[in-house]
Structure formats: structure tokens, C-alpha cells
Amino acid sequence: MRVGSFSIFNQITNSLDQDMSTLNTLEGQISSGKKMSKNSDDVTGVISAMDYNLELSQDSRYTSNIDNANALLGDASTAMSSTLDALNNAKEIALQGANGISNSSNLSALAQQAYQIRDELLGYANTKTADGSSVFAGFQTRTDAFDSSTYSYQGDSGIVNAQISGSQTMPVNVTGSSAFSFTLSAPVTVKQADGTSFNYSAVGGTTTNVQIIASDGKTVLDSFNFSNFIQLANLLGDALNNNDTARINALMTPLDDAIGQATSVSSDIGARQNRLSTGQSAIEENKTNTQVLLSGVQDTDIAQTAMELSKYQTALQALEQSAGKITSETLLDFLK
Numbered sequence: 001m002r003v004g005s006f007s008i009f010n011q012i013t014n015s016l017d018q019d020m021s022t023l024n025t026l027e028g029q030i031s032s033g034k035k036m037s038k039n040s041d042d043v044t045g046v047i048s049a050m051d052y053n054l055e056l057s058q059d060s061r062y063t064s065n066i067d068n069a070n071a072l073l074g075d076a077s078t079a080m081s082s083t084l085d086a087l088n089n090a091k092e093i094a095l096q097g098a099n100g101i102s103n104s105s106n107l108s109a110l111a112q113q114a115y116q117i118r119d120e121l122l123g124y125a126n127t128k129t130a131d132g133s134s135v136f137a138g139f140q141t142r143t144d145a146f147d148s149s150t151y152s153y154q155g156d157s158g159i160v161n162a163q164i165s166g167s168q169t170m171p172v173n174v175t176g177s178s179a180f181s182f183t184l185s186a187p188v189t190v191k192q193a194d195g196t197s198f199n200y201s202a203v204g205g206t207t208t209n210v211q212i213i214a215s216d217g218k219t220v221l222d223s224f225n226f227s228n229f230i231q232l233a234n235l236l237g238d239a240l241n242n243n244d245t246a247r248i249n250a251l252m253t254p255l256d257d258a259i260g261q262a263t264s265v266s267s268d269i270g271a272r273q274n275r276l277s278t279g280q281s282a283i284e285e286n287k288t289n290t291q292v293l294l295s296g297v298q299d300t301d302i303a304q305t306a307m308e309l310s311k312y313q314t315a316l317q318a319l320e321q322s323a324g325k326i327t328s329e330t331l332l333d334f335l336k
Contacts, residue, residue, distance in 0.1 A: 114237035136176035181206035
């Protein structure tokens, strides 16, 4: 059966159109660097790209949460490190005062050091972030964590949690009631060589009541209380000013408890910072892998596409030459 001229012409035209369309697509991929110029180019690829972009967006949000958490915990860590140094200095001062210094000027100097430590502790407890938020005030971030006159805690027990991965959240703040106070789990009695004793008991919350009991085991010679490290340092300053050796000695055990609490809080902060570092590394690895997958779906392989373009350009030239020859021969047949 003889193929008609119009049929040959249509076949050639269709082939030219297809090759031109392919060439345009390849040139567009090279110029844009993307495989898809519109969603219909590759529906499955578009859906995969959307999933990968969503995952990258979530990873960016987790990274931001981790950065903010690191900043907050970093401020807390610095403050607690300084707090621990200050409490150790307070313990040294208490030991000097307890040794029975008779010189009033020396006692006064020690008292002034204790008051200075009190003020330092107040400053650490009222640490602010770069944007002016209180680090240790719980949810009351626009309020000083501790009152500058009574030294009482005026924040709350609010815990700020941050999502650091799709399945993990963690607390990223420390309240002043836990960072600068301790709570006795049970009453404690410390006997002294002269027969007197110091009784320590919790009075609700973080308040510790101290009683100095005479050698008869009944008579209360003195009593006082405190709720945080700042008040503890203030009591030490007063005891040194008054050369109150009994009180100075009675403050030794609470100072040890305060040092232990500050050490524990510092260790907990360090553990959380390590956890954030591990989480950050995992997110960065996931982001890198996801970006590789996303690139494989939507980015043009320039070298491969250039090869394809060259191949189609050669095929198109051959088709144009063949089309010219076939068309001319068909025309001559028609004229015969």
C-alpha cells in the first residue's frame, strides 16, 4: 500500500514537534536548574518534593528551638557556675568566723564580704537574657526572679518546654525556687561538742526553719529561717556582725546543702545542653540527607541533561535533512 504525501508530511511534522518540545523542555531544565517547570511535569516528583520541603521546614523550626534553648540554658549555666563559686566563698567566710575571731574589725570585714556575696547571689538569681527576660522567674519573665529588698522569690514554678524533634520535648528553663533554694526531705539534727544541737526542718515549700537547742535537749536558745541562698548569705552577714558564733555554726549545714543543690542544678543544666547538642547533630544530618533527596527529585543533572540536549539536537538536524529530502522527492512524484 502506497503511503500518501499528506500522511508522510504529518508524520514528519509530528516528529519535528515532539523533538522541538523535548528540546525546549531540556533547555528550560538547564536554564532553571529544575526538572519541573509546572506540577503536571511530574506529579509524583512534586508530591515527594513537598514532603521533603515540609521535613526541612520542620527541621529548621527544631533548630531554632534548640538555638533558643541553648541561649537560655547557657545564661543559666553561667549564673549557676558563679553562684557555686559565691557559695563556696561564703562557706570559707563562715569557717573563719566560726573559729572565734575576737577582733571586731576583722569580723566586720568578714560580714561585709558576706553581704557582698549576698548581693552577688541576688544579681545571679536575677540574670536576664539578651532581650531582658528573667532567666529564673519561670513564666514571669518580665519580673525580677527575686525581690531586691526581702530577697524572696517572686517568680513562679512555670516550666518552659521546647520541641527539639518530632518526638522529643525537653524543659529549657530553671526556676529560681529550684536553682537558688533547697527543700529538706526530712528533719535533720546536728549535735555539737558542747551538748547543744541544731535542728533543721522544712516549713513548707523551700523554707527551712533552724532551731538552736540547749544541752538539755528542750530549751530553744535561738531560731530563724530562710528560703533561699540570698537570705542565707544575709543571715551569715548578720551573724558575723553580731559575733554570733552559734548562728555562724548553725549556718554551716545549710551552706553545704546550698552548695550541693547548686552543683546538682549545674550538672542538670550541663546534661540538657549535651542533649541539645546531640539533637542538633541529628537534625543537621537529617537535613543534609533530605536536601540530597530533594535535589534528586527537583534539581537538574546538568551534565546528563546537556548530553540529552545534544542528542536531540543531532536527531532533530537529521530529521530536518531527511524531511527535506523526502518532501522534495514526494513533490517530484506528484509533478510527474
